[in-house]
Amino acid sequence: MPEISAGLSPLIRMHPDDNVAVARVTMDPASLPLADGTPLGERIGQGHKVALRDIAEGEPVLKYGQTIGFASRAIRIGSHVHTHNLAMAELDLAHEFCAGAREPDFVPEAERATFLGYRRPDGRVGTRNYLAIVSSVNCSATVARAVAAHFAPATGRLDGFSGVDGIIALTHGGGCAINPHEEGYLYLTRVLAGYATHPNVGAVLMIGLGCETNQISLILKKHRLAEGPLFRTLSIQGTSGTRSSVAAGIRAVEEMLPALDAVRRTPEPVSHLTLALECGGSDGYSGISANPALGYASDLLVRHGGTAVLAETPEIYGAEHLLTRRAATPAVAQKLLDRIAWWRDYAERGKAELNNNPSHGNKAGGLTTILEKSLGAVAKGGASRLNAVYEYAEPIDRTGFVFMDTPGYDPVAVTGQVAGGCNIICFTTGRGSVSGFKPAPSLKLSSNTPLFERMHEDMDVDCGTVVTGLETVEQAGERIFAAILAAASGERTKSETFDYGDNEFVPWQVGAVM
Template sequence: MIEPIGDWLRLDSADDVAISLRDIDAGAHVVLNGAPIPVLDPIPRGHKVALRPLARLTPIVKYGQIIGHAAADIAAGEHVHLHNVTVLPVQRTEARPTRNPSPDDSRLPNTFHGFRNHGRRSGTRNAIGVLATVNCSADVVRAVVAETRRRILPDHPSVDGVFAITHSGGCGMPVDGRTHIYLRRCLIGAAMNPNVAGVIIIGLGCEVMDGGAVRDAAQMAGIPAIQIGIQEIGGTGRAIRAGVEAAAGLIATANARRRQRVPISDLIIGTQCGGSDAYSGITANPLLGRAGDLLISRGASWALAETPETYGAEHLLTARATSREVADRLLAMMRRWEREVAATGASLDNNPAPGNKAGGLTTIYEKALGAVAKAGSTPLQNVLEYGEAITKPGLTFMDSPGLDDVSTTGLVAGGCNLVAFTTGRGSCLSMNPIPVVKIASTTELYNRMRDDMDFDAGRLITGWDMDEAAYTLAMQIIRVASGDQTAGERQGLGDHTFAPWDVGPTL
């Protein structure tokens, strides 16, 4: 249980700072060990106040971990933020593979109601995908989807939707370069996602990205897949008509499918955070991690991504890797990010966005230590490259940028059939055909963006028991997996967020 002291929250007895629970005026007091400390500056809600004097270059501790260093002498009671904090290299504890017991709750069921697939995980949705191999075919794809939704979908109630997979690439890239590899993984992974009952692949005909590779991979997995080339068929009008005709046949077949009891072990749940604030690492992220522990205890797969947003907290993951090899893969990934970002003249500490900083997050270390809480406490089973298939039960780490749509696209390509998304400032990301459960870090956000939020983690601040909240969230995830719509689905969102990682060059 989170236990505030008046208007302040201290997360660990070793912390040098406390977090304000409301806007605090200068002249107020924060109490430490019974002794009042005068507050010297106005402290915005969610921001930090120094609990003791901190000399220049002294490490600053929050969560019991170093989040940065004092850029100048900081007095007790002073606002601790961008003006007096810097980031210096930190020597974290050496990775030591350990095994943590998985929490359990006997009330949690072993099944959900999903669409059973042969030879792959069950779907939480029953949808038809229309996929563009190249941006040149994106307009045709969108026209096929719009016409199919208008004319055909209403008569097929068992089909959850027809969705477009369009993007800005597909050509002008080195063959078998990283961008090509990532795009191929994302398109094949999206076509083979458990929530896809059939797919139409539409290309121009002369692009780098080969639609035949997507078609063949889907068909080998037993997924009905139809390929259309705009040049070959004779232009956009004929391609649209052929696409709608193909969609009608796929929808008729998919409409015969029904939800049935399937094991929780068929769930592959991706985690994401966006628009984070200081409360994200206190309420929503730890809560989601605890709910993940419960679902993992029933055999589910749980994926953490956003490599730059775990930078400085990777030691918390490597310390529970199942092997030295798994730990070393994650560390090598971090070192690669350091090199590649440095080569551009930037720093990984550039990751926190203006909104993160306005919400009280000062450094990438602070953001990462809160973000990594989404991983819960179970062993790290695997470390994957962007968009690779998630095959192991338990916790997996996937390399991705922190950009929400790009990271979520990688998780969808990896096979996630549901995404759980925490936010502190507010996010409206959705991505068809994957339900995205939005978890607000504060009750204020939940009420302000009620049409976009699915779960209020802010109640933890006012005394809700963490274990009970985790069970409640895990049950809501199961209900969504079984067909309950998310806030984004109710609003019809998610058509324009598929964004494979483009690392360049564009030729």
């Protein structure tokens, strides 16, 4: 861990009411970190919690000024606070609808930031210019991938098309043996339509087998899509089989490439940016550095007229009361609580619990309960008013700060956000996540500097500077905002530099597979 700034406390106390603090560096018992000179009772790893006073068994443990759990046994001042002495319990949270909702302090239009983007015929603006090969069913995935592989960067077949960011195959494991009247089918068709019409996708080849439940004709009808010069479809059973279909797909792509390549970037207002806010592989610093810094950046985006999309419903569990306070209307607040209720029932049906988080890596990094994780995760949403709540993969049609109901599993969550229209992603991590998420560029923000240095091939922005005192949350947030604008204008993220991001398209499978 880099040395912390001179005169800075080795402990981070997030709120005056907190009875625990987080270690900036690994601390040995010989250290005297507490204000009254009380020595540590044991070694405290970086990112882990230490008791600032005696905490009685059953007493709430407070971080961020909020309850993150209850002492499962008496905890002495200076002791390590973690899974061995901190446990979950049901909380009776007070939901004050709209009490903290405030109109954003918008930047005057003449002073708002711009970026260089691809304007589409429908008026939306992309940050990338991809051709997407979309499979309607798993049975057509082989053909879709073979067509995309024909144009892989190593082949040189796209060398004459500098305006095209790539050919991406969007394949999945479903599309048949599902009930077309239930959630799973609805989510899948929303996702496929959302990617096929995404502003980062300038041309589409949709490939089906021919006999699947998820018929291409039904997708087009349901989502009001139509074939055209830059939207082609292909049926394997109608094209004499696999090899013939691959050849036909290659010809279709070759015919679309010149028109796709002709599109050029133009200066566009930031109001055309829709940012996915995601976190994965979190640690004890995530809610202290990367997440609040991203929250500041998302507030800046909202002030400039853009949209920021928080997601991962199981990872706001226990912190939803902070969002209902910021809801623009009681209906928005109630819709969020309705989604929490749906998740309670969903988890119960699966014989699971919403508090089964954090993961092994989260705990190793200092997180103990889902309440602690959620309170840190919500920080990505800044302080802006919550304008809307969307179901999975619904088209995002409101600007400002909004929420989308998704699982906490990162590829499924981001797939829903991108399907909804997110054209850029900020992904915070304290343990080291490596996802790319084509066709949307993904900036990965590290919560601590050792991670940034150790995984420099994957991390884009170091937020560990907040932990070490080199920057404030606001300064780091300004830096993230600048990185968002640069990436939106075409600067490659780390994952794009190495051409990663082909395997993170994972629509949410809900319901019985028959």
